[in-house]
Amino acid sequence: MENHLKSKDAIFSALRGKLVVSCQASVxxxxxxxxxxxxxSLSALNGGCGGLRLEGIENIKYVREQVDKLYEGFVPIVGLTKADVPAQDRLSSAYITASFVEAQHLAEAGADIIxxxxxxxxRSDNLSLAETIAKIHAELxxxxxxxxxxxSEGLNAAQAGADIVxxxxxxxxxxxxxxxDVGPGLELLKELVSHLKVPVILEGRVWRPExxxxxxxxxxxxxVVGSAITRPQLITERFVRAIPQPLAMPVQFRPVDNYVQHLDEIASSRCGT
Structure with missing residues (x-):
């Protein structure tokens, strides 16, 4: 793949004052x-976002190739992988790009930022955060x-060499x-901004433009905004929860056998055919 990497200044400039849209979907x-x-991703870019946050090697490779063909100018892609960790273990286990090898695959797929x-x-490879960051900088x-x-995690990350917190x-x-239903970490953002020299991003639980x-x-x-823009089932759930109870109860649908296979068949067909 042609070298897609931009300078740190170019990436910082492309993201400054922008909305980044997280386009992800669970298995x-x-x-x-x-x-x-x-x-x-294309819908978000057409709406005016300044960058994308994407999960999965194949997703990133596919989006990078298509975006570079369809748009003039630089679209920063923040890439990550998610380990297959049970929901009940996610509070205690690292699952976002948990090894250097995963970071390597993300870079090869076209991510500008890991x-x-x-x-x-x-981390699954037992490297420290500082060791991982140093390898990403030096090798990728x-x-x-x-x-x-x-x-404290934000401070530690910046000290370990992270470019963005x-x-x-x-x-x-x-x-x-x-x-x-608790909102974003605005107080955490404020504290990090006042103490760090690296760019600080608000991400997580952002549901309102305000x-x-x-x-x-x-x-x-x-x-970064994700679910409020790109997760229709979660958006729908928020509206459903607003329905007065017990006047209305959510409809319960049960996926058919081979549900995922059927979805893949639908996804691989052209819209409207």
């Missing part, structure tokens, strides 16, 4: 196919985006676990 969800991830777990939880030439949950995991670790506005007023370099 078994209707949108979990590279063609759908591409469609979400997002990784910077919470201090054990990519920037490192540190997904953090606390102020994000509030991504606020509310998603054992130490910071919060109900789903939260994005407040984040930029607090000094965020960029803001």
């Amino acid at each position: 078994g969800e209707p949108l979990c196919h590279k063609s759908h991830i591409l469609a979400l 997002a990784l777990d910077a919470t201090g939880r054990t 030439g990519c920037l490192v985006w540190a997904d953090c949950a606390t102020f 994000s509030t991504t995991l606020f509310g998603y670790t054992a130490e910071t676990a919060l109900p789903k 939260e994005l506005t407040e984040a930029f007023e607090l000094g965020a370099h960029a803001v």
Whole structure:
């Protein structure tokens, strides 16, 4: 693949003051196919976002190739992998780009920035955060985006060499676990911005445009929005929860056998055929 990497200054400039849209889907969800991830990505770019956060090697490779063909100018891609960790273990296990090998695959697929777990939880290859960041810089030439949950983790990540610090995991670790309806970590953002020289990103639990506005007023370099834009089932759930009870109950559908296979067949066919 042609070298896609840009300088740190070019990437920082491309992201400054921008909305980054996270286009992801979990295995078994209707949108979990590279063609759908591409469609979400193109829709987000057409809406004016300044970058994409994507999960999965094949998704990133496919989106990178198509975006570079379809758009003039530089579209930064933040790449990550997610380990197959049971939901009940995610509070205590590192699952976002948990090894250097995964980072290597992301760079080869076309990611400009490697997002990784910077919470201090054990990485699958047992490398320290600082060791991982140093290898990514030296061997891959990519920037490192540190997904953090606390102020101390953000400080540690910056000291370890992370180029960007994000509030991504606020509310998603054992130490910071919060109900789903709690808003983004704006106080954490404010504290990190006041102490760090590297760009700080607000990410996680952003559902309202007003939260994005407040984040930029607090000094965020960029803001990432995912579920509120690209996860229709979660958006629908929020509306369903607003229906007065017991006047209405959610309809319960059961996926048919071979559900995932059927979704793949649908995804591989052309729209409208």
